[in-house]
Amino acid sequence: xxxRSSAVLLATLASAxxxxxxxxxxxxxxxxxxxxxxxxxxxxxxAPATQFLGVDATGVGMEALSVHLFGxxxxxxxxxSRFEGKGGGELMFGYLKYRAPKxxxxxxxxxxxxxxxxxxxxxxxxxVRADLIGGFTLSAFGGRPVLYKTIDPASQTEYDLQRDVIxxxxxxxxxxxxxxxGVSFVQDGTTSAKxxxxxxxxxxxxxxxxADLRFTPTTGFDLTGRTVYDVNHHINEPAGTDSNKSxxxxxxYGIGLRFSPxxxxxxxxxxxxxxxxxxxxxxxxxxxxxxxxxxQSQGLSFVIGSAASLEAIIDVKKTDRETYGQATRFGGDxxxxxxxxxxxxxxxxxxxxxxxxxxxxxFVTTYGISYNEIRAWLTYEKGKLTAxxxxxxxxxxDKANPNLYGKSSVYEVVGxxxxxxxxQFKISGDLSYGVTPLLEKETRVLFRAExxxxxxxxxxx
Amino acid sequence: MFKKVLLRASxxxxxxxxxxxxxxxxETSVARSHPEGxxxxxxxxxxxxENEPMKGTLKLYGSFNHTPAFVKDHKFAAxxxxxxxxxxxxxxxxxxxxxxxxxxxPAMKLANRPDRMSPHRGGYLALHRVEGKMDPTGCFKCHGxxxxxxxxxxxx
Numbered sequence: 124x125x126x127r128s129s130a131v132l133l134a135t136l137a138s139a140x141x142x143x144x145x146x147x148x149x150x151x152x153x154x155x156x157x158x159x160x161x162x163x164x165x166x167x168x169x170a171p172a173t174q175f176l177g178v179d180a181t182g183v184g185m186e187a188l189s190v191h192l193f194g195x196x197x198x199x200x201x202x203x204s205r206f207e208g209k210g211g212g213e214l215m216f217g218y219l220k221y222r223a224p225k226x227x228x229x230x231x232x233x234x235x236x237x238x239x240x241x242x243x244x245x246x247x248x249x250x251v252r253a254d255l256i257g258g259f260t261l262s263a264f265g266g267r268p269v270l271y272k273t274i275d276p277a278s279q280t281e282y283d284l285q286r287d288v289i290x291x292x293x294x295x296x297x298x299x300x301x302x303x304x305g306v307s308f309v310q311d312g313t314t315s316a317k318x319x320x321x322x323x324x325x326x327x328x329x330x331x332x333x334a335d336l337r338f339t340p341t342t343g344f345d346l347t348g349r350t351v352y353d354v355n356h357h358i359n360e361p362a363g364t365d366s367n368k369s370x371x372x373x374x375x376y377g378i379g380l381r382f383s384p385x386x387x388x389x390x391x392x393x394x395x396x397x398x399x400x401x402x403x404x405x406x407x408x409x410x411x412x413x414x415x416x417x418x419q420s421q422g423l424s425f426v427i428g429s430a431a432s433l434e435a436i437i438d439v440k441k442t443d444r445e446t447y448g449q450a451t452r453f454g455g456d457x458x459x460x461x462x463x464x465x466x467x468x469x470x471x472x473x474x475x476x477x478x479x480x481x482x483x484x485x486f487v488t489t490y491g492i493s494y495n496e497i498r499a500w501l502t503y504e505k506g507k508l509t510a511x512x513x514x515x516x517x518x519x520x521d522k523a524n525p526n527l528y529g530k531s532s533v534y535e536v537v538g539x540x541x542x543x544x545x546x547q548f549k550i551s552g553d554l555s556y557g558v559t560p561l562l563e564k565e566t567r568v569l570f571r572a573e574x575x576x577x578x579x580x581x582x583x584x
Numbered sequence: 585m586f587k588k589v590l591l592r593a594s595x596x597x598x599x600x601x602x603x604x605x606x607x608x609x610x611e612t613s614v615a616r617s618h619p620e621g622x623x624x625x626x627x628x629x630x631x632x633x634e635n636e637p638m639k640g641t642l643k644l645y646g647s648f649n650h651t652p653a654f655v656k657d658h659k660f661a662a663x664x665x666x667x668x669x670x671x672x673x674x675x676x677x678x679x680x681x682x683x684x685x686x687x688x689x690p691a692m693k694l695a696n697r698p699d700r701m702s703p704h705r706g707g708y709l710a711l712h713r714v715e716g717k718m719d720p721t722g723c724f725k726c727h728g729x730x731x732x733x734x735x736x737x738x739x740x
Contacts, residue, residue, distance in 0.1 A: 175676070227613045227614060262600075300637045337661075377653070377660060406736065408740060444717075501698070524714075534707060537698075559710070569692065
């Protein structure tokens with residue numbers, strides 16, 4: 124872990140532990156092991172060790188204050204690392220939180236993840252949220268966006284410059300027992316390329332407004348979703364591009380019907396217009412705002428039974444990306460927890476029927492990417508021991524796909540055993556057998572050590 | 585420009601703060617952490633709670649049941665009621681899949697939990713070329729603006 128973040132972690136850990144009434148310290152260490160032997164690569168052994176460390180201290184100084192820290196660090200035990208240098212680390216969040224006894228008033232300061240309305244962002248700054256009289260709810264945040272390395276620092280010099288500040292908020296109105304509507308806003312960066320000198324062609328800034336809705340008067344009916352508008356002033360696009368000018372970044376909706384506790388039907392609809400939806404990307408070559416057309420999908424799923432015993436899901440999803448074509452995924456999943464056992468097992472089959480991919484200027488003019496997917500898994504607990512197995516297999520219909528190097532299957536089998544040593548420690552080891560990006564066979568090992576000190580965790584985790 | 589916006593932003597936050605304080609709902613806040621331990625990977629709130637409007641969100645408890653649809657489309661509930669999620673989930677548990685700057689794919693980290701919905705199972709560096717072709721927009725949420733250093737080793 125970087126010296127700075129580990130120092131911050133340690134210092135706060137010490138002070139929080141000293142002052143907090145309830146302190147929770149938790150961590151996971153993951154050590155992976157694999158050998159690289161593929162053609163075109165040097166033989167090498169990789170043994171990256173990743174350490175996640177978190178602290179939650181409640182009642183720091185006063186009852187309503189808490190401190191939350193979480194970070195990771197990484198080094199390679201075999202002294203070589205996959206893609207980055209030898210190590211690395213990052214403080215993912217570290218914030219002070221105040222919770223008032225009334226109205227769910229909450230204030231945060233530090234580095235945290237914002238998750239409200241249109242924004243899901245990592246921010247260095249402050250936020251506030253509260254429930255108001257009359258069923259209104261209000262939240263706002265502001266600060267600096269947590270920046271990431273850019274792809275090509277030479278040609279993306281304005282990245283940091285453009286993304287100078289981030290802020291946003293959401294206003295919602297709740298209708299008791301019926302649901303909620305809300306509007307939200309986010310602005311990321313103030314100095315968009317349009318206002319900069321020179322010939323900047325990439326806009327890293329983003330300004331979006333969204334409306335969201337949830338209407339669920341009974342558990343039998345649930346309508347939810349959101350529409351996001353792009354309200355930024357974009358620079359003129361490069362000549363010759365034929366992009367979709369829609370200001371609507373996204374329509375994303377779901378509807379659920381539950382006829383009885385045992386039967387449910389669920390539908391989804393999504394539409395995304397690339398130019399507006401990809402606004403502010405830092406990877407414009409992959410998420411191309413000037414791609415013509417739009418993306419749309421429709422999904423339908425039918426659920427029978429319950430996860431507590433036997434549950435079956437049949438689902439179909441149709442996707443349509445105009446520049447490529449259509450694909451339909453159809454299949455089912457079964458989940459079974461036999462009565463009186465500590466076992467759970469699942470089985471799934473899906474067929475993906477997809478349009479062919481055109482290839483220009485070679486002998487093969489198209490190749491198919493349709494495939495069948497089969498999955499089977501199992502979890503088992505006995506006393507302090509846990510065990511699981513997971514096998515997933517994709518078989519492609521057309522071997523001409525250049526991305527599959529003449530092979531027709533992509534698969535992975537993972538077996539894992541774990542041991543719960545007391546309430547505070549758990550160790551587990553996974554052995555997996557699958558394929559590399561070059562479709563060559565590969566075996567990997569992963570060791571996992573988890574600990575948690577402090578008050579027992581309630582709820583999820 | 586920067587200063588102006590910073591000023592405006594802090595003004596808005598303080599205003600919201602003030603407004604929030606004067607118009608604050610008099611209801612007591614919900615418990616900081618869920619008072620009862622909940623086990624199983626797909627908890628049903630209505631196993632323990634009456635299906636009545638929940639304090640705080642004012643929505644029915646049943647609408648937070650972790651059904652297959654809720655889990656798959658948890659974004660909708662999270663967007664409106666993040667505070668409720670936080671009574672049981674710490675930010676670090678969301679970070680299993682939503683890492684600001686990830687190191688391990690969710691499927692690897694949760695390989696010992698096949699009962700969980702972890703994306704990217706089964707040779708994903710190979711498989712994603714096909715899935716990404718059909719729908720690159722679904723990847724944008726998590727890899728479009730951050731968390732994509734790994735991608736740039738191949739996608740320049």
